[in-house]
Amino acid sequence: MLITQEYPWQATLFAQWMQAGQSRHHALLLHGKTGIGKLAFARAMAAALLCLQPEHGHACGQCQSCHWLSEGAHPDFREITPEDEDSAEGSKKKTRKRQQILIDQIRALHDYLSLSSHRVEGMRVVLIHPLEAMNVAASNALLKLLEEPPQRTQFLLVSHQRQALLPTILSRCMQVEMPVPSESQGLQWMQLQGIAQPEWLWHYSGGAPITVLQDDLDWYAWYQQFQPHLRRGAEVDVVAAVPVLIKQGMEAAIQVLQKWLLDVWLSCHQQPLRYHPSEAAALQGLAGRVQLSRLLAFQQQLNRFKMTAQHPLNQELQLEQLLLQYKKIFEDKPNK
Numbered sequence: 001m002l003i004t005q006e007y008p009w010q011a012t013l014f015a016q017w018m019q020a021g022q023s024r025h026h027a028l029l030l031h032g033k034t035g036i037g038k039l040a041f042a043r044a045m046a047a048a049l050l051c052l053q054p055e056h057g058h059a060c061g062q063c064q065s066c067h068w069l070s071e072g073a074h075p076d077f078r079e080i081t082p083e084d085e086d087s088a089e090g091s092k093k094k095t096r097k098r099q100q101i102l103i104d105q106i107r108a109l110h111d112y113l114s115l116s117s118h119r120v121e122g123m124r125v126v127l128i129h130p131l132e133a134m135n136v137a138a139s140n141a142l143l144k145l146l147e148e149p150p151q152r153t154q155f156l157l158v159s160h161q162r163q164a165l166l167p168t169i170l171s172r173c174m175q176v177e178m179p180v181p182s183e184s185q186g187l188q189w190m191q192l193q194g195i196a197q198p199e200w201l202w203h204y205s206g207g208a209p210i211t212v213l214q215d216d217l218d219w220y221a222w223y224q225q226f227q228p229h230l231r232r233g234a235e236v237d238v239v240a241a242v243p244v245l246i247k248q249g250m251e252a253a254i255q256v257l258q259k260w261l262l263d264v265w266l267s268c269h270q271q272p273l274r275y276h277p278s279e280a281a282a283l284q285g286l287a288g289r290v291q292l293s294r295l296l297a298f299q300q301q302l303n304r305f306k307m308t309a310q311h312p313l314n315q316e317l318q319l320e321q322l323l324l325q326y327k328k329i330f331e332d333k334p335n336k
């Protein structure tokens with residue numbers, strides 16, 4: 001864990017929660033859209049709570065506790081997230097992240113919390129993310145812990161989809177809506193990080209730039225590779241486009257299509273573009289040829305696909321079929 005600092009747009013909230021001290025709720029549910037830095041906030045808070053010599057409410061980065069955290073080996077800290085599992089794909093072995101937090105992980109947490117903390121008067125911090133990844137059994141096991149919280153234990157629960165959580169869990173937490181960066185805060189922060197193409201990233205991430213940064217991938221370079229394919233509309237070369245689009249996995253490919261189609265739709269209705277402001281001319285060209293009913297049906301298909309798309313096999317084939325659908329929405333528009 002390297003990040004022990006919250007993002008600038010979170011500074012006020014961070015200070016408030018750190019100052020709350022004893023009056024802080026034992027379970028904070030940090031919720032909000034993906035990519036605004038909720039997890040970093042939770043980790044920074046964990047570090048500050050555990051730090052032996054915090055400076056102005058922040059972790060010092062120097063003490064034994066901060067050192068343990070950075071090594072991922074703090075005895076009074078547990079971070080729970082879906083675990084990796086090995087799967088075989090053809091002859092290749094692959095490691096993937098599971099989709100769910102399993103009950104065994106929460107049972108292990110019970111065992112851990114039944115022991116006393118490492119430091120006699122010290123805090124323990126439990127960070128769970130994303131909370132909606134817990135299946136029902138795991139949720140119910142967690143509920144018991146939230147109902148009868150162990151002493152001096154802070155739960156930090158991170159969720160991108162609060163609506164997917166059980167009401168019983170919600171009722172046991174203090175819900176904290178996480179702030180989103182304003183455009184100037186976001187751009188300023190990206191410039192300080194030395195990020196290339198900050199304005200492009202700001203728009204393409206929908207004002208939530210953190211997700212894009214967490215990958216090692218150069219998003220802008222990838223965008224420049226796939227974008228020419230999408231621009232071709234009915235003339236898209238499916239065979240050439242699939243390997244480019246699938247590079248970051250099926251979920252990312254679907255997201256790329258969804259963002260592009262939303263802007264096609266906006267362009268049809270002469271609305272300001274959301275993700276591709278620099279593609280106005282190309283989008284207008286496509287908007288002139290699109291069949292709106294097919295566009296809407298395809299968008300719905302993508303939404304459904306996203307919900308069910310955990311199939312590890314044949315992703316290329318699936319994407320190929322989606323791109324054939326994509327072609328069709330720009331074909332044979334009847335003359336008015």
Ligand SMILES: [Zn+2]
Pocket residue numbers: 051052053054059060061062063064065066
């Ligand atoms: Zn420290």
